[in-house]
Amino acid sequence: MTERALAPSTPRAADGLVWIDGDIRPIDGATVPLEDRGFMFADGVYEVLRAYAGRLFATHDHLERLARSAAGIRLALPLTTPEIGEVVVELMEQTGLGDAEVYIQATRGAARRNHLFPDVPGRLVIWVRPPRAMNADLWAKGCKAITLVDERWARCDLKTVSLLPNVLAKQAAYDAGAYEAVLVRDGFVTEGSASNLFLVLNGELVTPVADNRILPGITRAHVLRLAERLEIPFVERNVCDDELPLAQELFFTSTSLEVLGVAELDGRALAAPGPVTTRLAEAFAGHARGN
Numbered sequence: 398m399t400e401r402a403l404a405p406s407t408p409r410a411a412d413g414l415v416w417i418d419g420d421i422r423p424i425d426g427a428t429v430p431l432e433d434r435g436f437m438f439a440d441g442v443y444e445v446l447r448a449y450a451g452r453l454f455a456t457h458d459h460l461e462r463l464a465r466s467a468a469g470i471r472l473a474l475p476l477t478t479p480e481i482g483e484v485v486v487e488l489m490e491q492t493g494l495g496d497a498e499v500y501i502q503a504t505r506g507a508a509r510r511n512h513l514f515p516d517v518p519g520r521l522v523i524w525v526r527p528p529r530a531m532n533a534d535l536w537a538k539g540c541k542a543i544t545l546v547d548e549r550w551a552r553c554d555l556k557t558v559s560l561l562p563n564v565l566a567k568q569a570a571y572d573a574g575a576y577e578a579v580l581v582r583d584g585f586v587t588e589g590s591a592s593n594l595f596l597v598l599n600g601e602l603v604t605p606v607a608d609n610r611i612l613p614g615i616t617r618a619h620v621l622r623l624a625e626r627l628e629i630p631f632v633e634r635n636v637c638d639d640e641l642p643l644a645q646e647l648f649f650t651s652t653s654l655e656v657l658g659v660a661e662l663d664g665r666a667l668a669a670p671g672p673v674t675t676r677l678a679e680a681f682a683g684h685a686r687g688n
């Protein structure tokens with residue numbers, strides 16, 4: 398599996414290593430062929446996981462979702478999910494990283510450009526690298542958000558690399574001085590551009606139902622379980638956009654953000670992080686780190 402293993406703890410290994418179709422190499426300078434369908438058609442699926450102090454969080458959940466996303470676009474993964482898990486562990490060992498970001502992407506392989514599925518093996522890319530540095534102020538003070546029209550396709554439950562509407566929404570939020578967008582489709586709130594959304598309405602935790610309009614976030618699922626454990630009343634249901642101004646608290650969840658409170662939505666100030674957000678953020682932080 399590891400034909401080009403690098404010695405652990407070399408500086409380059411700690412900067413990140415990538416496994417591409419069986420070879421392991423430094424991320425810096427690693428390439429895939431020009432006609433990879435991920436590049437030509439965004440024809441692929443992906444996952445992002447976190448490791449804390451050398452311990453991977455919710456690997457099984459992420460690999461299960463990867464398999465579901467792949468099946469949803471009729472893509473045969475080149476490895477089984479347990480084999481993918483073994484590669485991730487191997488990369489964790491070889492990088493020697495404790496806190497890490499794991500990225501897994503599977504595409505329909507490289508072939509002469511043609512919309513039809515090619516008769517070639519799929520491509521799998523898996524990397525492990527240090528997580529991005531984030532400004533702790535964001536969590537201490539909460540973020541700004543704006544509502545935007547959700548312009549994505551009808552299968553947002555699949556984690557595909559076709560992220561252009563998400564990219565445009567995130568950039569529009571940034572251009573408006575905000576950190577994240579709250580997407581609204583046909584009068585219903587869906588999620589963030591790269592996160593799920595929760596509201597606190599009259600003491601009840603509310604989050605949009607996990608149907609084809611949102612990604613069923615792994616963090617979202619764990620936060621709901623923690624809410625149950627903490628006896629915070631919660632409901633998964635359709636959320637109308639006109640409920641947003643009534644929320645006492647709002648927060649986003651994702652693998653990278655964990656639980657992030659919203660301090661301002663469309664110019665309206667909110668308590669951030671509010672009491673329910675804080676309880677869940679602390680509970681999730683402990684849970685993800687195995688405390």
Ligand SMILES: Cc1ncc(COP(=O)(O)O)c(C=O)c1O
Nearest residue numbers: 591592593612614615616651652
């Ligand atoms: C559109 C979207 N929704 C939700 C999420 C959160 O998912 P998870 O908690 O599994 O990271 C993400 C994560 O990237 C996302 O891109």
